Amino acid sequence: MKLILVAGCAFMSLAASTPDARAQTAIDSLRLGALQTEAIAADPRTRQLQLQAAATELRLRNVAAERLPAFTGFGQLQYQSAVTSIAIPLPGFQIPTPPHYTYDAHVEIRQSVLDLSRTPRAALERAQLVEAQSQIRVALFPLRQEVNDAFFSALLLQERQAQTDAAIVDLTARLAEMRRRFQQGTALPSDTALIAVTILQRQEESVQLRNDRAAAVARLSEITRRQFSDSAAFALPDLALRVRATSRSLDERRRPEYAQFEATRARLDAQSGVQAAQERPRLSMYGRVGYSLPGLDVLNTSAQSYWIAGAQLQWAPFTWGSVARERQALDLQRDIATASEAAFTNSLSRASQPLIATMARLDTTIALDERIVELREQIEREAAVRLREAAITAAEFIDRSSDLTAARLLRAQHRVELAQARANYLTLIGVDVP
DSSP: OHHHHHHHGGGGHHHHSOHHHHHHHHHHSBOHHHHHHHHHHHSGGGHHHHHHHHHHHHHHHHHHHTTSOEEEEEEEEEEOSOOOOOOOOBTTBOOOOOOSEEEEEEEEEEEEEEETTHHHHHHHHHHHHHHHHHHHHHHHTHHHHHHHHHHHHHHHHHHHHHHHHHHHHHHHHHHHHHHHHHHHTSSOHHHHHHHHHHHHHHHHHHHHHHHHHHHHHHHHHHHHTOOOOTTOOBOOOOOHHHHHHTTTHHHHTOSHHHHHHHHHHHHHHHHHHHHHHTTSOEEEEEEEEEEEESOSSTTOOSOEEEEEEEEEEEOOOOOTTHHHHHHHHHHHHHHHHHHHHHHHHHHHHHHHHHHHHHHHHHHHHHHHHHHHHHHHHHHHHHHHHHHHTTSSOHHHHHHHHHHHHHHHHHHHHHHHHHHHHHHHHHHHHTOOOO
């Protein structure tokens, strides 16, 4: 059991270091917020934001192009087996017989004068873009929690590794002292052997922790698409002030899902505007220039050039309630989005309660850990003095040293758990971590 506790003690080195050392380590270390940003930037889905914007820009240009004149070319050639003929002789006048083959080639130009649907359709395109981009951000958001899990897993192993190495250094010094005492005849061979065996056990633990940390770092590297060196260190984030400053962030609705709900309602409003525009009149002017056989003068059997100009009004004031029903359906979809938003808020509130309770528990636990470590350090110092005076055996000293290391490990573990709970809480409510 003690060996298990000693193996866990590796976790404590950074937490047990001085404030200045921790500050310097934080400067040179990988930070959680930066890794979250890198993970999102490296995800292929991030490029969809630009692609969606480019596609919308093209569609908006098409809507704007409807204001410009539209040209259409037309050509037709046909032969018909029978034509209408009038076999009634008229004095001094011969009714011509239409030709069996006809052709018509013309160019038509049409200019929209009034189309009240263009502005609503352009607004709908923009609303759809905002909604699509918000959906992408929602899909990317879980990467933050993935980074949290991988980051704190690597940090935990890093601390265990450092604490194990520190224990090896301390035991090596004790081994050198015990060898001198053995040469002086004041120590038994078993005392030296016990410390040497303990060092070997710590070295085995160090190798295992190094491999486990490499696996955790590889997972984080896969998420962020970035290679980390073996010497890369992870900074323990201090998030206490950020958590206190964002105590009401759940009410501020910072999660990207809220932007998506709002974008969905805006898109439905834009769709409603398009539906309303369908009941409004549209006016356009057109002109046609062509060459045909027969021409506009059907009594003339020769080919003729011609032109036509006019205006066209389109209006569907009666749609038998179909447009109104479509708008009612959009109103119902808005209500659905609002209900989904309320359910999402409730789920966040429920999910935040265990994290809040964990943070409160760990705040109290760490205060007790500080006192426990202080007492264990005092016991270990007295045991070291008694070991030098040959008042206790090496086995008794190893027990006291292991108890101290286990206490330091537990304190450091609680510190990391508290930082992780705070990071998870901030991520849950949509607040960026530094």
